Amino acid sequence: xxxxxxxxxxxxxxxxxxxxxxxxxxxxxxxxxxxxxxxxxxxxxxxxxxxxxxxxxxxxxxxxxxxxxxxxxxxxxxxxxxxxxxxxxxxxxxxxxxxxxxxxxxxxxxxxxxxxxxxxxxxxxxxxxxxxxxxxxxxxxxxxxxxxxxxxxxxxxxxxxxxxxxxxxxxxxxxxxxxxxxxxxxxxxxxxxxxxxxxxxxxxxxxxxxxxxxxxxxxxxxxxxxxxxxxxxxxxxxxxxxxxxxxxxxxxxxxxxxxxxxxxxxxxxxxxxxxxxxxxxxxxxxxxxxxxxxxxxxxxxxxxxxxxxxxxxxxxxxxxxxxxxxxxxxxxxxxxxxxxxxxxxxxxxxxxxxxxxxxxxxxxxxxxxxxxxxxxxxxxxxxxxxxxxxxxxxxxxxxxxxxxxxxxxxx
Amino acid sequence: xxxxxxxxxxxxxxxxxxxxxxxxxxxxxxxxxxxxxxxxxxxxxxxxxxxxxxxxxxxxxxxxxxxxxxxxxxxxxxxxxxxxxxxxxxxxxxxxxxxxxxxxxxxxxxxxxxxxxxxxxxxxxxxxxxxxxxxxxxxxxxxxxxxxxxxxxxxxxxxxxxxxxxxxxxxxxxxxxxxxxxxxxxxxxxxxxxxxxxxxxxxxxxxxxxxxxxxxxxxxxxxxxxxxxxxxxxxxxxxxxxxxxxxxxxxxxxxxxxxxxxxxxxxxxxxxxxxxxxxxxxxxxxxxxxxxxxxxxxxxxxxxxxxxxxxxxxxxxxxxxxxxxxxxxxxxxxxxxxxxxxxxxxxxxxxxxxxxx
Numbered sequence: 194x195x196x197x198x199x200x201x202x203x204x205x206x207x208x209x210x211x212x213x214x215x216x217x218x219x220x221x222x223x224x225x226x227x228x229x230x231x232x233x234x235x236x237x238x239x240x241x242x243x244x245x246x247x248x249x250x251x252x253x254x255x256x257x258x259x260x261x262x263x264x265x266x267x268x269x270x271x272x273x274x275x276x277x278x279x280x281x282x283x284x285x286x287x288x289x290x291x292x293x294x295x296x297x298x299x300x301x302x303x304x305x306x307x308x309x310x311x312x313x314x315x316x317x318x319x320x321x322x323x324x325x326x327x328x329x330x331x332x333x334x335x336x337x338x339x340x341x342x343x344x345x346x347x348x349x350x351x352x353x354x355x356x357x358x359x360x361x362x363x364x365x366x367x368x369x370x371x372x373x374x375x376x377x378x379x380x381x382x383x384x385x386x387x388x389x390x391x392x393x394x395x396x397x398x399x400x401x402x403x404x405x406x407x408x409x410x411x412x413x414x415x416x417x418x419x420x421x422x423x424x425x426x427x428x429x430x431x432x433x434x435x436x437x438x439x440x441x442x443x444x445x446x447x448x449x450x451x452x453x454x455x456x457x458x459x460x461x462x463x464x465x466x467x468x469x470x471x472x473x474x475x476x477x478x479x480x481x482x483x484x485x486x487x488x489x490x491x492x493x494x495x496x497x498x499x500x501x502x503x504x505x506x507x508x509x510x511x512x513x514x515x516x517x518x519x520x521x522x523x524x525x526x527x528x529x530x531x532x533x534x535x536x537x538x539x540x541x542x543x544x545x546x547x548x549x550x551x552x553x554x555x556x557x558x559x560x561x562x563x564x565x566x567x568x569x570x571x572x573x574x575x576x577x578x579x580x581x582x583x584x585x586x587x588x589x590x591x592x593x594x595x596x597x598x599x600x601x602x603x604x
Numbered sequence: 605x606x607x608x609x610x611x612x613x614x615x616x617x618x619x620x621x622x623x624x625x626x627x628x629x630x631x632x633x634x635x636x637x638x639x640x641x642x643x644x645x646x647x648x649x650x651x652x653x654x655x656x657x658x659x660x661x662x663x664x665x666x667x668x669x670x671x672x673x674x675x676x677x678x679x680x681x682x683x684x685x686x687x688x689x690x691x692x693x694x695x696x697x698x699x700x701x702x703x704x705x706x707x708x709x710x711x712x713x714x715x716x717x718x719x720x721x722x723x724x725x726x727x728x729x730x731x732x733x734x735x736x737x738x739x740x741x742x743x744x745x746x747x748x749x750x751x752x753x754x755x756x757x758x759x760x761x762x763x764x765x766x767x768x769x770x771x772x773x774x775x776x777x778x779x780x781x782x783x784x785x786x787x788x789x790x791x792x793x794x795x796x797x798x799x800x801x802x803x804x805x806x807x808x809x810x811x812x813x814x815x816x817x818x819x820x821x822x823x824x825x826x827x828x829x830x831x832x833x834x835x836x837x838x839x840x841x842x843x844x845x846x847x848x849x850x851x852x853x854x855x856x857x858x859x860x861x862x863x864x865x866x867x868x869x870x871x872x873x874x875x876x877x878x879x880x881x882x883x884x885x886x887x888x889x890x891x892x893x894x895x896x897x898x899x900x901x902x903x904x905x906x907x908x909x910x911x912x913x914x915x916x917x918x919x920x921x922x923x924x925x926x927x928x929x930x931x932x933x934x935x936x937x938x939x940x941x942x943x944x945x946x947x948x949x950x951x952x953x954x955x956x957x958x959x960x961x
Contacts, residue, residue, distance in 0.1 A: 317921055317922050317923060318918050318919050318920065318921045319891050319919065319920050319921055319922040320922070321919070322919040322920065345922075
């Protein structure tokens, strides 16, 4: 029985993926788990593995490099050498815009269905160049020439119409400033879409607290050799914090929740996503069942993620299932910042740097202490201020109390 | 009326029936002589033989008889049998002797009666002469010129073995330069450059053009090898052509000027090395390109030129490139069929109209 090869739903928002290249050819023998297609999803580059060992057969017409393929559509089969596979109908092509828009809306499936685009833009290289220079996506311009061919005039009037709706661009058109246009990577584009969606739909507020890191830093020093031996890397504050956040999330279920379809969905598992900035954009790989993992395991996973971020090569699994997000900009010297909630999650924790700050102690003496600012941004629909405060307070407590920290070291 | 205009030479058409100003390469006021393509080649040979005693001619019937197309007429009487040497009918020995003489320091100008017969000398041309400078690490050079009439035209009726346009045979060989002049002015200036060049130069003369007349400066001049020539400036469409096809391109440009289509004509007067910059710049300027060449379409010059356009001007193209070429066919003997093989002015006009549509 031939097995189907198809793109899995890798993230909650994913409706389609773009084929970067086939790593195996029609008729080639492949092994189970061998990577056979490289795809670009809404968040990263991923490799699709063969579901079984066998011959790659019956690659679907249209499933070519560059094609945007819907999730779940059969792309090919893995079969025995003598096995016949059914001939698949050509793949319906999904435009990039349709895919992106679908990714950003709630009724994503319906949107994708409605926006399946089969038209291919016809335009001469010169017209395409003019569109590029004007910063216009030529696929959005309706061609009025023979057979729907897009002319220079079509592009220019599209640009003019677009310019009319944007204040300031008309002056830019008459006196061109020396500017450079940059296309967004898929990741950057998606991040932008998601953030707009978050800001427009979620009422957000921020709570700030500052934690005394004296004991946490001591623990880190104490463990640094052991961690280096086991992971080959330095124990980061992020790793420490992720472990503590995971424990706090277990105790504060409203923070480990998402707001979906008017209700709060409490997650039984704690999966902490960690925001990583890479050249191609911001990416949030997820440490699965974070609360069940030791500090060493967390440190090791973070290390792997940072490596993967360099090439934006994440597996589908790496990026899915997050229930909470930690974003640390401390290593870039940021004292404190507010993050935007990563929908549909109910909150996100923004972490600043550790900075020596004069602190008044209980005996009214003032002494410099290494302090760290933590800012929790909350979707008010999912959590209120008191719940948020309790969650933040627990994180602070776990960062400061020597006995709680010792527990961490043992785990 | 300025004195310059008074001194101007009255222009005669290159051929009866053509407009007299179709191709004018000598500015008014510069002393010039009107002569045919054939005479221009002869003048270049004469001048170079007078200038440099190492220059000598060798070929079949080029002495007393003056050459099958009369190009070397009068030179035997002027320079004698030492410097205008008749040979037996043996193309291989002509080029072999020429190559040996060139290696020994002479500057031979060889004539093979028809480019079609160069096959007999192919080893000497492509495997010996073209390679010797490289094979000896630059210790030797082969400064010869191989003159060969080529091409044909409707009504010539000289059939498949006497009519071919073979520039691509030689253009595909590194080590050879290939020149194909379209006018008397170009023929003279380029032949002088070819004789002075230290590399073997295949100098192809179009049989139809021998009788074409045009102005040639009275003063000495030499044209650069390896450069295209802008025969006409325009802004709507670029026609890249060479040899006899230039005349069709220029006539087509004249016709279409009445339709307000401004045609630029690039003359690839050196086939190899190819001046890619000029072709690219013109294609970027107009965004529309028609390629016209006499050899048959498959693996012919237009394929090469078209690829240069794609490499240099892709983002500027407003229309697909169109080419006009000879048919992939041996040249027929019968006049009525031969007509169908050669590209003509009408073909160029239609091609330009297609890219402008």
